[in-house]
Amino acid sequence: MNSGSGTTEQPLDEAASVLVLARGSSDAEREGCAGFLSEQEVGAAKAICVTVSESPDSRLSLWQQHLDDEMPEEAIIVDAGSDLPANSQAAASGAFPSLTLDTLPTTVEPIDIGVAVSRHLGRLEEDGSPLLLCLHSLTGLLESWERDRVIALVTALNRQCAEMGVSGHHHMDPEAHTEETVEMFRPLYDVVYEYIPDCGWTVTESKDAEETPTFRDTVTPPGGVRRGDPEEPETIPIPYSFDQVLELISAPRRRSLLYHLKDRSEQEVPLDELVDRIYEREKAIPARETPKSRDEVGVSLAHNHLPRLDDLGILSYETAANTVEYYPNPALESAIRYVERLELG
Structure with missing residues (x-):
């Protein structure tokens, strides 16, 4: 099913895990992320964003540019590899009601990312607000660790999101990987949200894919x-x-x-x-x-x-x-x- 850039014709709000496929750092990817968050009524939610390939400021700026006044009630940025200073201009701007920047050590391992996300989700879950998780990106993770270790992390995060009722989406640049790698990740998610040039966004439920392993x-x-x-x-x-x-x-x-x-x-x-x-x-x-x-x-x-x-x-x-x-x-x-x-x- 085709849709306009940054929006979806069919709702994604029931999916606990969504794979967002779009060329890295493209307008489509940025608008798609914001469009997905908008579908989840982000203004009433609390959000965690794990940054691997981009700086925390980059992700926060994206939200500020594309979400207008619909900022998360509370946001946590887990910096898992940008190698940038811990201070954040976006965090100091006052645009977010409550913002925490959690910078992981340079020796971070996949399990450390999973533990950090679990810790924050456990705290945010206490007041019953809707929870969102954005991971940017699988491509960054695959540049640093073996595919099997990334799959193990993804499986653990998706399982936790399903158990806690969290709406999570993970970004991947399909142009940066072999088709075999992309196809291996598709069945790990409830829904694949994919940008196809000249066609726009398509939404596919993974369970409908006939050729996934x-x-x-x-x-x-x-x-x-x-x-x-x-x-x-x-x-x-x-x-x-x-x-x-x-x-x-x-x-x-x-x-x-x-x-x-x-x-x-x-x-x-x-x-x-x-x-x-x-x-x-x-x-x-x-x-x-x-x-x-x-x-x-x-x-x-x-x-x-x-x-x-x-x-x-x-x-x-x-x-x-x-x-x-x-x-x-x-x-x-x-x-x-x-x-x-x-x-x-």
Whole structure:
């Protein structure tokens, strides 16, 4: 559906997460951001803006230019990488009723951005005002960190926005990335708000995209639907490429680890207990080579498989405490269940 620059013909106010695709620093991108905020009745809301590729002053100036008198009731700018002085001319202008500038250290990591946003959202949530989140931009994040780490941050932010009723939008410059990268991010959002030259803005619900990489929450096994399964299983986007999923399940020990973690009721497990369970599992699989020893299993988990899964955001491996915390992911688990049925019957 086409629409004029900076406006939308179909409402976005029910979407917890929106991907804004437009060339970076273009008039379309700036007007699109302001148009999205206007759709959310920003004057009655409290807003958090995370700046990575632009200075806080640049984002504040955009709001001042395009939102007229509809300034947020309260605004927080989280500076996560502009490398500019902490003082802000826009902040000192008095245009905002209440404005906080939170400058993160130069050694900032994706998890630090997520923690800062969570902290501010938790405080703002207390009075019940509508909450908005703008992240500018994914392109800036991808210039500094691996794609998987950015996907993990996006997934965490979008999940929190959905749980808290926050309306969030993240900017991305499609011209700065390969088509594969852009297509990997699309299914992570409820809606894609995209500027197409000569056509204007289009609004697409991600669930309607037919070619995005997805797995089913209930996967139909070979030979048909299982008894008790719904006829049309729910399709859930997965935040990893198919190549990454194939790489994840390529190692037998990593498969055993994932099989075990997805079946646990407790998400946190001591490393020693996890090593014991994987060692016992592998000894019980006839088609597998019997592990040499429990210590051999422990070394490979601690130095290979757990750090790799930690990097992808599938779990958190705390080496100091020797604990593992698994993050449930219905889409990934559906793929693991399918592979487990093929391998173990």
